[in-house]
Amino acid sequence: MSQAQPTIDLAGKVAFVTGAGSGIGRSTALRFSQAGAAVMCADINADGAKVTAESINGTGGKAASLQLDVTDETAVEKSFQQTLDALGGFDILFNNAGVGGLDYEQTLNVNQNGVYYGLRHGAELLAQRGGGAIVNTASIAGLQGLVSPLDMLEGTEAGMIRDGGIAYIASKHAVVGMTRQYAIAYGQRGVRVNAVAPGYIDTPMTEIIRQDVQIQHEYEQLHPMGRLGRPEEIATAVVFLSSDAASFITGHTLPVDGGYSCR
Ligand SMILES: NC(=O)c1ccc[n+]([C@@H]2O[C@H](COP(=O)([O-])OP(=O)(O)OC[C@H]3O[C@@H](n4cnc5c(N)ncnc54)[C@H](O)[C@@H]3O)[C@@H](O)[C@H]2O)c1
Numbered sequence: 055m056s057q058a059q060p061t062i063d064l065a066g067k068v069a070f071v072t073g074a075g076s077g078i079g080r081s082t083a084l085r086f087s088q089a090g091a092a093v094m095c096a097d098i099n100a101d102g103a104k105v106t107a108e109s110i111n112g113t114g115g116k117a118a119s120l121q122l123d124v125t126d127e128t129a130v131e132k133s134f135q136q137t138l139d140a141l142g143g144f145d146i147l148f149n150n151a152g153v154g155g156l157d158y159e160q161t162l163n164v165n166q167n168g169v170y171y172g173l174r175h176g177a178e179l180l181a182q183r184g185g186g187a188i189v190n191t192a193s194i195a196g197l198q199g200l201v202s203p204l205d206m207l208e209g210t211e212a213g214m215i216r217d218g219g220i221a222y223i224a225s226k227h228a229v230v231g232m233t234r235q236y237a238i239a240y241g242q243r244g245v246r247v248n249a250v251a252p253g254y255i256d257t258p259m260t261e262i263i264r265q266d267v268q269i270q271h272e273y274e275q276l277h278p279m280g281r282l283g284r285p286e287e288i289a290t291a292v293v294f295l296s297s298d299a300a301s302f303i304t305g306h307t308l309p310v311d312g313g314y315s316c317r
Pocket residue numbers: 072073074075076077078079096097098099102122123124125150151152153154164168191192193194251252253254255256257258259260
């Protein structure tokens with residue numbers, strides 16, 4: 055007996071994506087468009103955001119781009135208004151911009167404060183407009199401590215507490231916590247707030263892993279599925295959590311990690 059397959063239809067919706075100029079953000083912007091949404095592509099890298107928007111507009115979708123540093127709270131608030139002006143709506147927020155490999159302060163500033171500013175102004179605006187969905191990009195680093203094959207090669211276990219490593223872990227745990235708290239605060243005002251927790255994904259952020267075949271293999275083996283993930287695999291989960299197909303899911307952090315967090 056055949057059953058109708060649920061389809062994800064975001065026609066008429068407007069999605070705002072931070073970090074849209076590369077990797078997971080770009081892939082998700084494209085997926086939002088494929089699902090019918092208009093997309094505001096925001097990134098500190100204006101050229102990257104523009105390329106993503108042009109790619110959407112070039113294939114029959116609707117998108118615009120803007121340069122945005124998510125650590126600038128005033129600019130974050132303003133960018134949501136700019137989206138209303140440019141695309142005529144604001145229904146979905148993907149708080150995705152993030153950094154790895156920077157120092158302690160910068161990592162917390164982008165990964166934690168940046169997500170907080172998006173939640174603070176985005177959740178309120180969505181609620182005022184009658185509801186919507188927010189997805190934050192956490193990480194497996196928001197669910198547990200990490201072992202680092204790079205460290206193993208160096209014969210040390212200290213890498214993840216050096217420099218930005220510990221800030222990355224702290225910031226991603228913060229994203230999981232803020233996801234829960236905002237879900238509670240806005241649950242009765244029509245705004246669902248969820249997160250995705252990617253394993254290691256093949257994006258520019260993880261380029262260093264792929265520079266050495268042995269190191270890449272070690273990272274792949276940390277995932278029970280024996281490989282790194284693809285940005286499209288995160289994008290699909292984000293689009294699901296943003297859609298009515300996830301209408302009773304809020305406050306949840308969904309691992310998309312090939313089983314990494316099972317161990
Ligand atoms: N790639 C992975 O293995 C992996 C795993 C878990 C979580 N993540 C998270 O996924 C998100 C996306 O990472 P990615 O892998 O696509 O990396 P990426 O480096 O390809 O993309 C990150 C994007 O964020 C932008 N950005 C950086 N700082 C910004 C700022 N202050 N304001 C606005 N934009 C800024 C960059 O310009 C870039 O376009 C990040 O939050 C990252 O921590 C990635």
